[in-house]
Amino acid sequence: xxxxxxxxxxxxxxxxxxxxxxxxxxxxxxxxxxxxxxxxxxxxxxxxxxxxxxxxxxxxxxxxxxxxxxxxxxxxxxxxxxxxxxxxxxxxxxxxxxxxxxxxxxxxxxxxxxxxxxxxxxxxxxxxxxxxxxxxxxxxxxxxxxxxxxxxxxxxxxxxxxxxxxxxxxxxxxxxxxxxxxxxxxxxxxxxxxxxxxxxxxxxxxxxxxx
Numbered sequence: 001x002x003x004x005x006x007x008x009x010x011x012x013x014x015x016x017x018x019x020x021x022x023x024x025x026x027x028x029x030x031x032x033x034x035x036x037x038x039x040x041x042x043x044x045x046x047x048x049x050x051x052x053x054x055x056x057x058x059x060x061x062x063x064x065x066x067x068x069x070x071x072x073x074x075x076x077x078x079x080x081x082x083x084x085x086x087x088x089x090x091x092x093x094x095x096x097x098x099x100x101x102x103x104x105x106x107x108x109x110x111x112x113x114x115x116x117x118x119x120x121x122x123x124x125x126x127x128x129x130x131x132x133x134x135x136x137x138x139x140x141x142x143x144x145x146x147x148x149x150x151x152x153x154x155x156x157x158x159x160x161x162x163x164x165x166x167x168x169x170x171x172x173x174x175x176x177x178x179x180x181x182x183x184x185x186x187x188x189x190x191x192x193x194x195x196x197x198x199x200x201x202x203x204x205x206x207x208x209x210x211x
Contacts, residue, residue: 005018005019005020006018006019006059008037008045008060009037010034010035010036010037010049011033011034012032012033012034013025013027013032013034014026014027014030014034014037014047014060016060025060025061026047026054026056026060026062026063029054029062029063030047030049030051030054030063030065031049031050031051031052031093031094032049032050032051032093033049033050033051033093034047034048034049035048035049035050036048043059044056044057045057045059045060045063047063050092050093050094051067051072051093051094052065052066052067052070052072053066053067053070053072054066054067073091073092073094074091074092074094075089075090075091075092076090076091076092076112076113076114076115076164077114077115077164078090078114078115078116078129078164078166078167079116080115080116080117080118080120080126080168080169081098081099081116081118081120081123081126082120082121084101085099085100085101086098086099086100086118086123086126087099088108088116088118088126088128089105089113089116090112090113090114090115090116090128090129090130091113092112092113093111093112094113095107095108095109095110095111095113096108096109096113096116096128097113098123098126108126108128108138108143109128109130109136109138109143110130111130111131111134112130112131112163112164113128113129113130114129114130114131114164114165114167115129115164115165115166115167115168116128116129116167117167117168117169117177117190118169119169119174119191121174122174122191123140124138124139124140124193125137125138125139125144125190125191125192125193126138127167127169127177127190129165129167131158131163131164132155132156132157132158132161132162132163132165133147133152133154133155133156133161133162133165133167133179133180133181134146134147134155134156135147135150135152135155135167135179137150137195137198139193139195140193144195145195145196150197150198151197151198151199151200152179152185152198152200153181153185153200153202154181154182154183154185155179155181157181160181160182161181161182161210162180162181162210165179165180165181165210166178166179166180167179167180169190174190174191175188175189175190175191175192176188176190177190178203179200180210181210182206182207182210183202183203183204183205183206183207184202184203184204184207185200185201185202185203186200186201186202186203187199187200187201188201
């Protein structure tokens with residue numbers, strides 16, 4: 001059914017205009033960042049976002065989640081751990097999850113999940129990141145320190161760290177970890193389970209481009 005006085009626009013949220021009056025709809029029901037909105041012949045609104053697919057049968061009053069049997073997560077570079085578990089993977093706008101040997105992954109951090117670092121032979125501590133190298137440290141009892149406490153210069157600074165900045169653990173020396181911004185940073189106490197600041201040392205001068 002055509003209703004020219006009613007329009008829907010995607011973006012971070014869904015904006016619905018009825019007779020020129022805007023409102024944000026479904027903001028607490030549907031994953032944000034919308035890519036497609038379309039009506040089918042039955043007048044149902046189909047919604048595609050960073051979180052998958054939803055459908056509204058009442059023109060946006062409510063929405064049904066259709067993702068129970070869909071694999072829609074986009075995993076970014078930076079997987080760390082072991083296929084024998086644990087394995088940490090960051091997903092585009094769907095956080096970071098830990099594989100522990102079963103089909104049900106454990107959600108450990110939100111946001112855009114990027115690079116991770118962990119000893120394949122020891123699940124904790126683990127380090128997971130979001131945009132601009134904001135690092136979260138995870139111990140056996142959960143998240144214990146975020147970038148504010150880990151003490152990495154340039155972290156969470158979009159002028160100093162790229163959106164998807166690298167964080168890697170040394171392949172044999174598990175206490176050594178490297179982070180990349182406009183410079184290379186090195187720590188030698190990455191294996192500490194304490195939640196205090198990680199000690200970072202600058203390992204390069206400023207580089208002309210991102211690491």
